[in-house]
Amino acid sequence: MNISDYMQQVGKQARDASVEIARASSGDKQKALLAIADSLEAASNDIQAANDIDIKNAEAKGLASALVDRLALNAERIAGMIDGVRQIAGLSDPIGAITDLEHRPSGIQVGKMRVPLGVIGIIYESRPAVTADAAALCLKAGNAVILRGGSEAINSNQAIAKCIRQALAQVGLPETAVQVLETTDRAAVGELITQTKYVDVIVPRGGKGLIERISNEARVPVIKHLDGICHTYIDDAADVDKAVKVAVNAKTQRYGTCNTMETLLIAEGIAEQVLPPLVKAYQAAGVELRGCEQTLKLYPDLVAATEEDWGTEYLAPILSVKIVTDMQAAMAHIREYSSQHTDVIVTENWTRAQQFLAEVDSSSVMVNASSRFADGFEYGLGAEIGISTDKIHARGPVGVLGLTSQKYIVLGNGHIRG
Amino acid sequence: MNISDYMQQVGKQARDASVEIARASSGDKQKALLAIADSLEAASNDIQAANDIDIKNAEAKGLASALVDRLALNAERIAGMIDGVRQIAGLSDPIGAITDLEHRPSGIQVGKMRVPLGVIGIIYESRPAVTADAAALCLKAGNAVILRGGSEAINSNQAIAKCIRQALAQVGLPETAVQVLETTDRAAVGELITQTKYVDVIVPRGGKGLIERISNEARVPVIKHLDGICHTYIDDAADVDKAVKVAVNAKTQRYGTCNTMETLLIAEGIAEQVLPPLVKAYQAAGVELRGCEQTLKLYPDLVAATEEDWGTEYLAPILSVKIVTDMQAAMAHIREYSSQHTDVIVTENWTRAQQFLAEVDSSSVMVNASSRFADGFEYGLGAEIGISTDKIHARGPVGVLGLTSQKYIVLGNGHIRG
Numbered sequence: 001m002n003i004s005d006y007m008q009q010v011g012k013q014a015r016d017a018s019v020e021i022a023r024a025s026s027g028d029k030q031k032a033l034l035a036i037a038d039s040l041e042a043a044s045n046d047i048q049a050a051n052d053i054d055i056k057n058a059e060a061k062g063l064a065s066a067l068v069d070r071l072a073l074n075a076e077r078i079a080g081m082i083d084g085v086r087q088i089a090g091l092s093d094p095i096g097a098i099t100d101l102e103h104r105p106s107g108i109q110v111g112k113m114r115v116p117l118g119v120i121g122i123i124y125e126s127r128p129a130v131t132a133d134a135a136a137l138c139l140k141a142g143n144a145v146i147l148r149g150g151s152e153a154i155n156s157n158q159a160i161a162k163c164i165r166q167a168l169a170q171v172g173l174p175e176t177a178v179q180v181l182e183t184t185d186r187a188a189v190g191e192l193i194t195q196t197k198y199v200d201v202i203v204p205r206g207g208k209g210l211i212e213r214i215s216n217e218a219r220v221p222v223i224k225h226l227d228g229i230c231h232t233y234i235d236d237a238a239d240v241d242k243a244v245k246v247a248v249n250a251k252t253q254r255y256g257t258c259n260t261m262e263t264l265l266i267a268e269g270i271a272e273q274v275l276p277p278l279v280k281a282y283q284a285a286g287v288e289l290r291g292c293e294q295t296l297k298l299y300p301d302l303v304a305a306t307e308e309d310w311g312t313e314y315l316a317p318i319l320s321v322k323i324v325t326d327m328q329a330a331m332a333h334i335r336e337y338s339s340q341h342t343d344v345i346v347t348e349n350w351t352r353a354q355q356f357l358a359e360v361d362s363s364s365v366m367v368n369a370s371s372r373f374a375d376g377f378e379y380g381l382g383a384e385i386g387i388s389t390d391k392i393h394a395r396g397p398v399g400v401l402g403l404t405s406q407k408y409i410v411l412g413n414g415h416i417r418g
Numbered sequence: 419m420n421i422s423d424y425m426q427q428v429g430k431q432a433r434d435a436s437v438e439i440a441r442a443s444s445g446d447k448q449k450a451l452l453a454i455a456d457s458l459e460a461a462s463n464d465i466q467a468a469n470d471i472d473i474k475n476a477e478a479k480g481l482a483s484a485l486v487d488r489l490a491l492n493a494e495r496i497a498g499m500i501d502g503v504r505q506i507a508g509l510s511d512p513i514g515a516i517t518d519l520e521h522r523p524s525g526i527q528v529g530k531m532r533v534p535l536g537v538i539g540i541i542y543e544s545r546p547a548v549t550a551d552a553a554a555l556c557l558k559a560g561n562a563v564i565l566r567g568g569s570e571a572i573n574s575n576q577a578i579a580k581c582i583r584q585a586l587a588q589v590g591l592p593e594t595a596v597q598v599l600e601t602t603d604r605a606a607v608g609e610l611i612t613q614t615k616y617v618d619v620i621v622p623r624g625g626k627g628l629i630e631r632i633s634n635e636a637r638v639p640v641i642k643h644l645d646g647i648c649h650t651y652i653d654d655a656a657d658v659d660k661a662v663k664v665a666v667n668a669k670t671q672r673y674g675t676c677n678t679m680e681t682l683l684i685a686e687g688i689a690e691q692v693l694p695p696l697v698k699a700y701q702a703a704g705v706e707l708r709g710c711e712q713t714l715k716l717y718p719d720l721v722a723a724t725e726e727d728w729g730t731e732y733l734a735p736i737l738s739v740k741i742v743t744d745m746q747a748a749m750a751h752i753r754e755y756s757s758q759h760t761d762v763i764v765t766e767n768w769t770r771a772q773q774f775l776a777e778v779d780s781s782s783v784m785v786n787a788s789s790r791f792a793d794g795f796e797y798g799l800g801a802e803i804g805i806s807t808d809k810i811h812a813r814g815p816v817g818v819l820g821l822t823s824q825k826y827i828v829l830g831n832g833h834i835r836g
Contacts, residue, residue, distance in 0.1 A: 019753065019777075019779075022777070022779070023776065023777050096776060102798065104796065104797070104798055106791065106796060108787050108791055108796070110796075110797045110798065113775065113776070113783075115779065117809050117810070118779070118809060200809050200810070201809075201810060216637070219634070221639065221808070221810045239832065241832070242831070242832030245832050245834050246830075246832060246833075246834060248834075249834035249835060250834075253834070253835050335437065346832075357531065357827050358441065358514060358531070359437075359440070359441050361437075361440070361533065361536070361825075362825065363825055363826060364825065364826040364827070364828060365531075365825060365826070365827055365828070366827070366828035366829070366830065367827075367828070367829050367830065368829070368830040368831050368832055368833070369526050369828050369829070369830025369832075369833040369834075370830075370833065370834045370835050372834070372835040373524065373526055373828055373830075373833070373835055374826070374828070378522065378524060378526070378528075378835070379522070379528045379826065380520065380522055380528065390639070391535050391536060391618050391619075391823045392535070392618070392619060392639040392810065392811045392823070393810045393811040395823055395824060395825050395826070396825065396826040397826070405809045405810070405813055406813060407779075407780065407781055407782065407783060407813050407814065408781060408782040408783070408792070408797065408813070408814040408815070409775050409782070409783050409784070409785075410782060410783070410784035410785070410787050410791055410792070411784070411785050411786070411787070412664075412784065412785065412786040412787025412788075412791075413660070413786050414657065414659070414660030414663050414664060414764075414786050414787075415664075415786070415787045415788065415791070416663050416664060416666075416667035416668075416671070416787075416788045416790070417667060417671050417788050417790040417791055417796070
């Protein structure tokens with residue numbers, strides 16, 4: 001297969017299908033999503049069998065056990081995937097909504113209409129459930145989608161793709177509205193991210209290396225996040241109990257997620273009150289603490305944090321701890337090291353809370369809450385295609401709305417410009 | 419001067435200034451804009467003198483007279499520029515607005531806060547008024563801005579920049595919030611559009627060549643429009659009088675603007691009614707008509723339109739005319755050739771108007787109104803930094819809101835994730 005020709009065909013098919021999906025009624029899109037869920041349910045055994053092949057191949061190749069775990073499906077995960085598609089079916093349809101329709105002095109009415117983006121390209125790694133999840137979100141928002149999963153998941157992804165195609169055909173929508181690439185050739189990714197004629201946006205999901213490579217080479221706009229270096233700042237006006245609860249949860253509730261705290265900043269005025277219960281809780285949970293100089297004065301047994309620590313997303317039970325003079329110093333540290341994902345202040349002081357909310361330039365800024373809340377389900381988006389730390393188009397968890405745009409509509413009655 | 423070092427310094431200064439401008443109060447931003455207007459007014463003679471030098475240099479270089487005209491300032495144009503800045507000062511401040519703040523089942527409140535993008539880079543050609551206009555819009559939205567005007571306008575732009583710096587200093591905001599590049603070296607543009615660390619978005623304004631080059635080479639996201647190939651479709655259910663009025667205005671009100679109609683599509687059922695008055699009006703205005711085969715059967719003296727005509731933005735008194743079977747054929751032509759800027763239907767048929775509005779995938783879609791309305795002032799945005807035919811972030815005229823983003827805010831009371 002000539003990869004370039006194949007990708008031209010995939011791109012053109014997606015563009016053509018996007019026109020039909022864009023004008024599909026809410027009812028038809030809902031029917032399609034429910035049919036996809038039913039089709040996945042009916043084919044659960046086939047999907048499991050395909051996944052078993054992927055797992056065998058992965059183990060034979062010596063893939064790391066964490067990666068094998070992410071790749072693996074079981075009855076519970078398949079049921080979860082199907083449930084996710086049904087939840088997306090139940091979301092309200094954003095397409096066609098008209099807002100801000102106002103009369104202008106010239107006599108025309110000007111408003112905005114919400115429309116699909118067109119064709120979304122999604123590049124992801126090992127989790128096969130993303131195939132169903134991402135396809136469902138894109139369809140809900142009236143988009144066609146081209147999916148490129150990890151090569152190790154090719155059998156699982158193709159089994160899921162088959163169900164989606166069947167369901168689309170069954171409700172009379174184009175099967176090519178969801179295309180899962182049949183090649184694992186890396187050149188296909190290079191083509192996909194430069195097809196400005198056919199693809200409107202690329203969403204890469206995966207490790208930092210993948211996302212960096214794609215951002216550097218893409219000609220199509222990219223919605224992405226690179227890092228989750230999230231901070232919690234405990235202000236000297238914090239409630240100690242809330243501070244300890246929030247800071248422990250932000251680190252220990254899950255270690256491998258992008259909204260997990262990686263650096264804890266503590267105002268020096270409250271350090272001696274909050275550090276004892278915090279150190280106790282973290283050590284009980286098995287979290288390695290890496291402290292700044294001032295922290296080490298209080299806890300000489302801790303590892304010393306290096307400059308590198310402040311810029312590291314551990315994704316592991318490690319936490320860097322820094323004592324700062326005040327909120328201004330905390331915000332300066334955050335400006336320097338935050339990946340602009342999620343940053344938190346714990347304080348009872350109204351004015352400082354307001355200032356932190358207004359000035360910290362991250363996609364989510366929180367007061368007195370755990371950074372672990374930063375995701376689409378917790379925010380009520382229903383599901384997310386990813387989290388954006390970019391400023392353009394969509395910031396933070398990207399749900400159905402993030403996969404749409406707004407065009408202007410103008411209604412006249414023979415109006416001309418004078 | 420080492421261009422790379424210079425641009426690093428400019429970028430870093432802009433990033434630092436952006437932090438201060440982002441937190442400037444509405445009152446301070448308004449004061450700054452009014453001070454800029456006053457400063458420009460006080461220095462009108464200096465600006466005119468600087469412009470005279472640019473004009474002399476341009477004429478000595480043999481610049482085309484149309485370009486010299488765009489470059490030229492006079493008392494009226496300077497007053498218009500100053501008035502534009504005062505109008506932007508009077509717009510409401512979008513920054514800090516909190517919307518959609520809702521309680522979630524977990525107990526947290528989630529909402530969105532409107533925030534500046536950060537640093538905007540604007541690359542434009544000969545019109546010096548853009549310097550004041552773009553700077554004012556960026557400041558209103560809380561952004562720092564780096565401006566790179568055409569080399570032929572360097573003296574005018576520097577004279578305007580001096581006024582802006584003075585005004586910023588006067589109100590205690592950083593002068594580096596608005597930097598007009600002091601070099602005309604092209605390498606500076608290459609640096610600017612790849613400074614992902616310092617620049618959040620690039621807005622190129624100018625000819626297609628400039629914009630294409632910048633889009634291809636930029637690593638920073640770009641808000642742009644390449645072409646304005648705008649269509650008017652006269653449906654067979656159109657009111658003939660409205661159709662003639664709208665189609666004549668869309669072509670003849672101004673020829674060189676991106677929202678001017680370049681192709682007229684006419685349903686065959688109404689062609690023999692609307693063409694006679696239209697042809698008469700266009701010929702009276704000196705518009706050259708290029709017709710499809712069917713049009714030529716009715717008007718054998720017209721120039722025959724070629725395939726190339728359908729994809730050409732004339733920016734001149736030339737119009738291509740095509741007779742189509744119905745609205746479906748018109749929409750298919752628009753899908754194929756439109757630059758997704760502005761497309762119009764003239765019809766009295768409700769259902770077709772609705773379908774055209776919903777399905778035509780352009781940044782502005784209009785019913786019974788002239789495409790010439792597609793701009794920021796007519797839409798009530800107050801002013802525009804440009805028009806976007808992209809789908810990401812901002813579509814259509816981009817005003818103050820298009821230079822902002824929204825972050826999520828989460829308000830808790832010690833809430834943790836379970």
